[in-house]
Amino acid sequence: MKYFIANWKTNKTLQLSIEWMQTFLENYVPNENKKIIICPPFPFISKLNEMISQSAHVYIGSQDISVYEQGTYTGEVSALNLSGIIKYTIIGHSERSLHMHESTDISFQKSKLAHKYGFAQFYCIKNENDPYPPYVEFVCYEAIDAISTGDGKGNNKPLKIIIGLKRKLALQPNTKFIYGGSVNENNCKEYFNSPEIDGFLIGGASLNPQRFLAIINS
Ligand code: PGA
Numbered sequence: 001m002k003y004f005i006a007n008w009k010t011n012k013t014l015q016l017s018i019e020w021m022q023t024f025l026e027n028y029v030p031n032e033n034k035k036i037i038i039c040p041p042f043p044f045i046s047k048l049n050e051m052i053s054q055s056a057h058v059y060i061g062s063q064d065i066s067v068y069e070q071g072t073y074t075g076e077v078s079a080l081n082l083s084g085i086i087k088y089t090i091i092g093h094s095e096r097s098l099h100m101h102e103s104t105d106i107s108f109q110k111s112k113l114a115h116k117y118g119f120a121q122f123y124c125i126k127n128e129n130d131p132y133p134p135y136v137e138f139v140c141y142e143a144i145d146a147i148s149t150g151d152g153k154g155n156n157k158p159l160k161i162i163i164g165l166k167r168k169l170a171l172q173p174n175t176k177f178i179y180g181g182s183v184n185e186n187n188c189k190e191y192f193n194s195p196e197i198d199g200f201l202i203g204g205a206s207l208n209p210q211r212f213l214a215i216i217n218s
Contacts, residue, residue: 012040020207038206049085120138124142
């Protein structure tokens with residue numbers, strides 16, 4: 001099984017997200033060995049969930065959840081709010097610490113809430129020294145210098161380096177290992193054939209449905 005996670009970050013309007021999904025679904029061929037998880041901005045989640053309701057192996061996830069569960073936290077979107085709507089979430093993306101100054105402690109608290117609400121989580125680490133909660137389903141390795149500036153064409157890490165880091169992590173047998181950082185339609189083949197990598201977190205190259213499909217179909 002390979003996992004393809006689209007991380008749209010803070011891009012698109014509702015209309016553009018609908019057009020993306022229409023193009024995606026027109027060209028998407030379900031494959032039981034591939035799971036697709038699309039993580040749009042929060043406001044588009046429900047509409048996109050409706051659009052994929054008849055499509056096999058496609059899911060909508062969130063890019064983050066609040067560190068709070070419920071209460072007087074204006075503007076926050078919590079695991080409780082998202083329960084019954086999503087089953088997957090990204091936790092601890094490095095852009096949360098870079099721009100929102102979130103600590104590892106905050107990521108761990110969010111992770112606990114995601115776990116409590118039964119979300120499978122893509123828990124991001126930047127290097128082999130980053131801790132991760134032992135129960136997470138997916139550990140996602142994204143070195144900061146590999147993340148693109150938005151076009152998916154940055155300094156992706158060579159497969160050898162990725163596998164070396166994975167070994168150092170000594171993951172539990174059930175924990176899946178995801179790679180992210182400038183994965184695109186040109187470099188994905190090298191990764192795809194490696195049994196060491198269970199999936200990909202794709203930012204810039206997922207913004208265009210044709211590029212995202214090219215990665216899935218590689
Ligand atoms: P990128 O982003 O594919 O544009 O490098 C990946 C990510 O940060 O999730």
